[in-house]
Every structure is written in structure tokens, then in C-alpha cells.
Amino acid sequence: MTAETKNRRVTAADVAKSLGISRATVGFVLNNTRGQTISEATRQRVIAEAERLGYRPHTAAQALARGRSRIILLALPNWPIEHSLGRHVAEASRVLEEAGYSLVTYTLHEREAVRPLWEALDPDAVMGLLPFSERDVASMRASGISTIIPDPSYEPMAWQTGPSIVAGPELQVKHLAGLGHRRIAFAAPDDARLAAIIEARFSVVRDNTTKLGLDAPDYRRINLHDSSTRPAVRQWLENRVTGVVAYNDETAAAVAAAAVREGISVPGELAIIGHDDNPWAELFVPSLSTIRLDIEGLGRQIAMTALNAIHGEVVPAEDPALIAALIRREST
Amino acid sequence: MTAETKNRRVTAADVAKSLGISRATVGFVLNNTRGQTISEATRQRVIAEAERLGYRPHTAAQALARGRSRIILLALPNWPIEHSLGRHVAEASRVLEEAGYSLVTYTLHEREAVRPLWEALDPDAVMGLLPFSERDVASMRASGISTIIPDPSYEPMAWQTGPSIVAGPELQVKHLAGLGHRRIAFAAPDDARLAAIIEARFSVVRDNTTKLGLDAPDYRRINLHDSSTRPAVRQWLENRVTGVVAYNDETAAAVAAAAVREGISVPGELAIIGHDDNPWAELFVPSLSTIRLDIEGLGRQIAMTALNAIHGEVVPAEDPALIAALIRREST
DNA sequence: TTCAAAAGCTAGCACGCGCTAGCGATGTAG
DNA sequence: CTACATCGCTAGCGCGTGCTAGCTTTTGAA
Incomplete structure (x- = not known):
């Protein structure tokens, strides 16, 4: 292996030299530069030689140029x-x-x-x-x-009314209302990073309960990783809440777990719906209803x-x- | 706003020109180039001027050079x-x-x-x-x-014996053995992408059951998202399995859910331990034992x-x- | 046949930076 | 005072690419 070939990357100049043409021509061919006419024969030779030598454009140089x-x-x-x-x-x-x-x-x-x-x-x-x-x-x-x-x-604040924010909560409320629930709670994790988006979703929930003539939602923030969810669930039942809209599936799971541990039947005494279609939601006992967004879209x-x-x-x-x-x- | 200042990024040449010095000097200062002596006065002037003009090196040009x-x-x-x-x-x-x-x-x-x-x-x-x-x-x-x-x-194949692969399964088996379980199962999701790492973990489980004098592990792959886990759980009970080592917490949840639905008590009739310390594991009913790795490490x-x-x-x-x-x- | 237009190509600058070779000025030893 | 090293700095090349200006050759119409 000569010093020439050792460890040096293949450049457009190498392709040009190997074909005995100018570097500009190589560039025109590989970039399909508009406004430049290149004969089909030359075009093919360049493409073939670039392929043969394993030429890859140096992205840093491209970015610079x-x-x-x-x-x-x-x-x-x-x-x-x-x-x-x-x-x-x-x-x-x-x-x-x-x-x-x-x-x-x-x-x-x-x-x-x-x-x-x-x-x-x-x-x-x-x-x-x-x-x-x-x-x-x-x-x-x-x-x-x-x-x-x-x-x-x-x-x-425009994002707060975007469809990816609004569509889910609206569907959650309509679903519970359709099942006959009149008094709904909203549960969200007690995480400061999520505060803005939680507020946005909650306001959609509130608007929809109003629109459907339901009672005002009972909004509580809960810590998912201690036992503080259980008193919240008890409170909801005392307040005659029968359906819980959760910010996400993890919150829904925490609420469902607390209900089960309190001996409250789900969905008999308390219905719960999550959001995001997390794979864990299906594994939970009871399995959790949820909202699936068109993520690819x-x-x-x-x-x-x-x-x-x-x-x-x-x-x-x-x-x-x-x-x-x-x-x-x-x-x- | 002149055409000069419009939308053009600040370069090292701008800093140099503004100070009436050469571009090389600017480079030497900002890169702390070794083997170059620059007077402290000049150094400070360059740093201050670069800051004042908001100079940011062009990374593509740096990468190229x-x-x-x-x-x-x-x-x-x-x-x-x-x-x-x-x-x-x-x-x-x-x-x-x-x-x-x-x-x-x-x-x-x-x-x-x-x-x-x-x-x-x-x-x-x-x-x-x-x-x-x-x-x-x-x-x-x-x-x-x-x-x-x-x-x-x-x-x-060296990665298969790395501590991040080996430590967890070893601990899982030791934990169950310590609780008196003699016949252990290994559960893994039926996901082709995970095949290699599952095999690696399973072989650690097998080695450790052997070392501890336990029965050979009953290895089953399960689909987490249909009901096929339930027959697997029944089979384990028929085979007198009392403890399940799961590949991860999600698998552990699927096994636990299937057991609950089959009326099998957890951990009374079947103990289950997961892996990864997924936040959902704590929310599950029953909450799932698991392995936490030193992720930051x-x-x-x-x-x-x-x-x-x-x-x-x-x-x-x-x-x-x-x-x-x-x-x-x-x-x- | 003539000559403008088009085709097909090349020389060479610009992009912003790192860095070597080298310059004049200053200090230091003989 | 001279020789020489060191300090502090600058001119300018090279990195690999995009692309403009311009050159030579071919084409085609008058």
C-alpha cells in the first residue's frame, strides 16, 4: 500500500484525475447541476468511476462551500x-x-x-x-x-390549540360522557416540566365538559411514585366522581392501581381513560382505555x-x- | 442595515480586521495554540472583541481544516x-x-x-x-x-459477557434462589430484534441455576400483546415452576397480568422479577421486583x-x- | 462558406479555518 | 558592538467542494 492510497479519503479530484477530466465536470455530474450540459458518455463515465473508487462527498466541505x-x-x-x-x-x-x-x-x-x-x-x-x-x-x-x-x-401560545393537543382530551371527555358519566375528574402527574402541556390539555377538558353540560372537572395533580394517589381517589369518590380523564397512560395506571388497592371497582365505580397508547396500558389489570394519535402523520x-x-x-x-x-x- | 452586516456570519477575519491584526493571531488566541507566544494584551483584546462581535467558529470549516x-x-x-x-x-x-x-x-x-x-x-x-x-x-x-x-x-461475541449483560440476570436468579425457589422459568418477549441479547441473558440465567444447584430453567418466549401468555403461565405451574425471571419489566408485567387473570396468586404461587427498573413496574398491581443498573456509570x-x-x-x-x-x- | 449560437468542458476563486514558514523587533551573551 | 536566540506577529497555503466566467469545439441556419 503506497503512501498515496493509505488512509486518504477519495475526493472528487481523485475521480477527475483518474478520468483525465476536470474536477468541475465531476462536480456538475454528481450534483446534477442545472444549466450545465454534460454529454451522456461523460456523465456515465463519471458516475461509474466515482462508484468504483468509492467516492463520498466530504460533507463538511460541502457545508462550507x-x-x-x-x-x-x-x-x-x-x-x-x-x-x-x-x-x-x-x-x-x-x-x-x-x-x-x-x-x-x-x-x-x-x-x-x-x-x-x-x-x-x-x-x-x-x-x-x-x-x-x-x-x-x-x-x-x-x-x-x-x-x-x-x-x-x-x-x-398557538401550539396550545393545535390538533395534537386538542384532539385527545376532547375524545376522552366525549367517551366518558357517552358512557353516561356526568362528573369527571382530570388527573395529571406532578411534574413541573409538563406543567404547560398539562394546563393546555386540562383547558380542553374543561371546555368540553362545559359544552356537554357536565359538571366542572375535579382537577388533581398526583405524584405517581408514592401512595399519595389513594387519598385523591377516595376524595373523588366522595365527590361523586365516576370517570377520570388522565393526562397520560402512566397517570391512568397510577389512578387504577390506587383504586384497586382501595377496593374500588374499575370501571364499575370509577372509569379511567389514559392517553398515548403506551404498550403498558394493555398489560395492566384492568387493561386501560386510551387515546392513540396518528404519530406517523x-x-x-x-x-x-x-x-x-x-x-x-x-x-x-x-x-x-x-x-x-x-x-x-x-x-x- | 448595510449589505455588509446583513445576514453574514461573523468570522475570525472580521474579528481580526476590527482589531487591525492578522487572522492568524486571532486563531492562535482562540485555539490556545501551543508553541505560539502571544502577548497577554493582544490575547485579551482578541477575546473581548470576539465576544463583542458574537463570533462563533464555523464548525464545518473547522472540520474541513x-x-x-x-x-x-x-x-x-x-x-x-x-x-x-x-x-x-x-x-x-x-x-x-x-x-x-x-x-x-x-x-x-x-x-x-x-x-x-x-x-x-x-x-x-x-x-x-x-x-x-x-x-x-x-x-x-x-x-x-x-x-x-x-x-x-x-x-x-465479547459483549455477551460484559457486566451490563451479566450482572442483572445473575442477581435475578440469586434473589429467587434466596427466597427458596428451586424451579425457575425464564420469560422473554417474542421479538426478533432482541433475540441476541435475550440469548445472552438466558445463558447467564442457565449458568447460575446450574451453579446454585437449581433445576434447569424453563425458557419460554411470549407475545406480550395477545393472550398467549396465559397458557404459558399454566404450563409453568403444571411443571412446578414457582419463580419467573423475566427479560425485562414489560415481560414481567405480561406474566403477572396473565397470572392474575388465571387466578394464580403473585407471589404466593408464582414469584416474578423483571429487569430495568421501568417506572411502570412500580405502578403495577402487584408492584414488580426488578433490577436497576448503574445507568450513569x-x-x-x-x-x-x-x-x-x-x-x-x-x-x-x-x-x-x-x-x-x-x-x-x-x-x- | 460564414458566423452566431449552443454544447461541452476547464481554470480558478470563494467558503472559513488551522497552521507552517518566516519576518522584524527586542533581549542577551560574548 | 556584534551574533544570535527569543518574542510577537503576519503572509499565505491547504482542506474539498460549489460554482462562475470563459474557452474551445460543434452545430445549424443564412
Whole structure:
């Protein structure tokens, strides 16, 4: 093995030299540069030679030359990660890859990173499931990120009325009302990180109970990992609550467990419905009714949003009708 | 706003020009280049001006110039994501950041990506929790990745005897044996993706039952999401099995649910222990005994391994004694 | 046959940075 | 005072790519 071939990566110049043509031509062929005419013969020779030599473009050099990295960063909240998130990301990633972009996911930690990932990766866009903090937005701007989703200049509370927030709670309430429940409780975990989204969901629950003429919901926050749920359940029964809308399946499980330990029959005396279709919900005894969102659809949605924002191309906006489906099981 | 300042990122040249010094000096100061003497006065002026202008080095240009990206890619398997993975990654990320590296996580999908992430990011190293497939390794080599962990040239089966695999099952068996169980079953989900690691854990269980003089374990794979677990549980009772070692907490939950539905008392007639300390395990009725691994320790471990591999510096190898702890609850 | 237009290609700059070679000024030893 | 080392700094190349300006050759219509 000569020094020439040792450990040096194959560049476009190598391909050009090997064919006795200019490097520019190689670039035109491999990028399908518009406005350039290349003979079919040359085109084929370049493609074949690049393949033969195992040429891979150096992404750092590409990013430097064209000023765009073709990387999109998706920041995930520091919540207990929901099971479905993987599918969500996978679908978004698939769509973006088709468009030539790479999706990188990233969990926001409370500890402030010396060098946040958007600075290290120089992505074309940063996306989040919820609006970013002002500090994060400032940091992104300083790093030269121009595309931020959700756009910080928009109304920061707009996400609270998005279909992915609203559809589930609405279905939960309608389901319980349809079963004849008149007095409903709302249960949420006592986790500060979730406060904003819990409030958003609860307000949907409240609006829907009002609309359906039910009593005002009895809202309680519970600690999932001690025994404090049991007094909450007793209180609900004293208050003649017969149905519980839980923020998520884990909360529903905690409520169901407390009820069982209190000798309260589920769903006989207390019906419970969760949210997210966590695989554990089916394993629970009694199995937990829940809401399943169209996760893949949401993934596609966010990918489209990103592409749209980056190069203002008109991407056919997919029907935002995210179908939230009721999964009925033993707990209601 | 002039055309000059509009949307153009601040470069080291801007800082230099603004101070009337050369770009090289700016580079030397900001990189603390060894072997270069810079007067303290100049040094401070450069640092202050860079701060004032909001200079951020262009990572793509850095990567191109020095041939290293200071990015490390951690590939996660396409399994149902374990709850603890987040903490694992967070700790590894923290350690690597201190060393000036950025950790990017990545979920391997079965669908073969047109352009795998290691090609798009050009990382200095790619790490995985399990060995990579030959196809993936070849793809990495072609993309110029020289550091791959676990090293493909090593014995690919070595991971099966690593402490993070062995410690849990050993503790599970010892716990049940300590409670007087003589005939033990091993339950695992019927998921092809998990086959290798399940086999590895099972062989640890088998070895330990042998060592302790117990009967050979009754190994069954179950589908967690239909009712097929119930006949398996009945069979175990007929075979005089009194304790079940589950691959993970979800499997333990499925077994416990099946037992409850069959009218079998847990742990009276059948004791069950899971693995991973999933938060749901505590919510279950009966609450599930389980194994908790030192996730942060594992995260630190993998970060150190990466740093070690990249620049053969002698990193003080942390004590690999990953403490697997028994969490005892109602199910045993 | 002539000559403009188009096809097919190349030379070379720009992107922002790391870093080597080397320059003048200053200090120090003989 | 001279020789020489050190300090403090600068000019400028190279990293691999995208892409513009422009060159030569071919085409095709008048």
C-alpha cells in the first residue's frame, strides 16, 4: 500500500484525475447541476468511476462551500420520553431524507450546555415540539440559525390549540360522557416540566365538559411514585366522581392501581381513560382505555413544515386532520 | 442595515480586521495554540472583541481544516426504547462535552438509509451498544470512519459477557434462589430484534441455576400483546415452576397480568422479577421486583471508551464495577 | 462558406479555518 | 558592538467542494 492510497479519503479530484477530466465536470455530474450540459458518455463515465473508487462527498466541505449543511435538528423535551416518539422521529426522518436532509434528534437538558448541539452541527433548521426558551432562541440566532420552528416571532401560545393537543382530551371527555358519566375528574402527574402541556390539555377538558353540560372537572395533580394517589381517589369518590380523564397512560395506571388497592371497582365505580397508547396500558389489570394519535402523520407534518420553512417551496400541506383514535379497553 | 452586516456570519477575519491584526493571531488566541507566544494584551483584546462581535467558529470549516469534526455518533438499537436510555445518553454527553466533543444519538432503522447519518455528519467515532452489522461497518469504512466501537476486529461475541449483560440476570436468579425457589422459568418477549441479547441473558440465567444447584430453567418466549401468555403461565405451574425471571419489566408485567387473570396468586404461587427498573413496574398491581443498573456509570464508561479510542490518550479507566441493584417489591 | 449560437468542458476563486514558514523587533551573551 | 536566540506577529497555503466566467469545439441556419 503506497503512501498515496493509505488512509486518504477519495475526493472528487481523485475521480477527475483518474478520468483525465476536470474536477468541475465531476462536480456538475454528481450534483446534477442545472444549466450545465454534460454529454451522456461523460456523465456515465463519471458516475461509474466515482462508484468504483468509492467516492463520498466530504460533507463538511460541502457545508462550507454552499453555506448549508442539509442537517435539521429536532429538539425533544426533557420529559419522560413517550413510547411513540420513536415512530414519530422515524417517519419525519424518512420524509426529510427523501428531500436530501438528515434529521438529528437531541434532548434538551436543563443543565446549560457549553456548546449546544445547534452550534456544533450548524443545522439549516432547528425544530422543537414546543416553543423554545428565549435563551435558547438567542443562542440559536447567535449561531447563525435562521430557521426556527415553532417560529419565535409567532404567538408563543398557538401550539396550545393545535390538533395534537386538542384532539385527545376532547375524545376522552366525549367517551366518558357517552358512557353516561356526568362528573369527571382530570388527573395529571406532578411534574413541573409538563406543567404547560398539562394546563393546555386540562383547558380542553374543561371546555368540553362545559359544552356537554357536565359538571366542572375535579382537577388533581398526583405524584405517581408514592401512595399519595389513594387519598385523591377516595376524595373523588366522595365527590361523586365516576370517570377520570388522565393526562397520560402512566397517570391512568397510577389512578387504577390506587383504586384497586382501595377496593374500588374499575370501571364499575370509577372509569379511567389514559392517553398515548403506551404498550403498558394493555398489560395492566384492568387493561386501560386510551387515546392513540396518528404519530406517523405528525412526523410527516413536522418534516413538511421544516422543508417548507427552509426553502420557501410550496410543499403540498398535508391534511392536518390528525386522527386521534379511541382505544377502548377494560377500564371504561 | 448595510449589505455588509446583513445576514453574514461573523468570522475570525472580521474579528481580526476590527482589531487591525492578522487572522492568524486571532486563531492562535482562540485555539490556545501551543508553541505560539502571544502577548497577554493582544490575547485579551482578541477575546473581548470576539465576544463583542458574537463570533462563533464555523464548525464545518473547522472540520474541513483539521480533518476532525469533534462529533461522536452513538447508534441506538431499534428496540423498544428503554426508559433509562435517556439518562445513559445524558451522562455520556456530559462527559464528552467536557472533552470538547458533541454526542449525537441515532436510532438504527431496519430500512437502509440512502445516506446513513455517519456519512452526513462525518463523526470522529461511531459507537453502538452492540456490535454493528458487517454492512454497516463497511458503510462506515467507506465514509472514512476509522474509529468504531465496539471494534469490529475484536471478537464480536465479547459483549455477551460484559457486566451490563451479566450482572442483572445473575442477581435475578440469586434473589429467587434466596427466597427458596428451586424451579425457575425464564420469560422473554417474542421479538426478533432482541433475540441476541435475550440469548445472552438466558445463558447467564442457565449458568447460575446450574451453579446454585437449581433445576434447569424453563425458557419460554411470549407475545406480550395477545393472550398467549396465559397458557404459558399454566404450563409453568403444571411443571412446578414457582419463580419467573423475566427479560425485562414489560415481560414481567405480561406474566403477572396473565397470572392474575388465571387466578394464580403473585407471589404466593408464582414469584416474578423483571429487569430495568421501568417506572411502570412500580405502578403495577402487584408492584414488580426488578433490577436497576448503574445507568450513569454505563454512560460515563462509554464516553471514556470513545475518548480513549479517538486519541490514544491514557484515560483513567473507571472502575467497571457496574452495580446492578435489586429492587424488591410485591411480586417476589 | 460564414458566423452566431449552443454544447461541452476547464481554470480558478470563494467558503472559513488551522497552521507552517518566516519576518522584524527586542533581549542577551560574548 | 556584534551574533544570535527569543518574542510577537503576519503572509499565505491547504482542506474539498460549489460554482462562475470563459474557452474551445460543434452545430445549424443564412
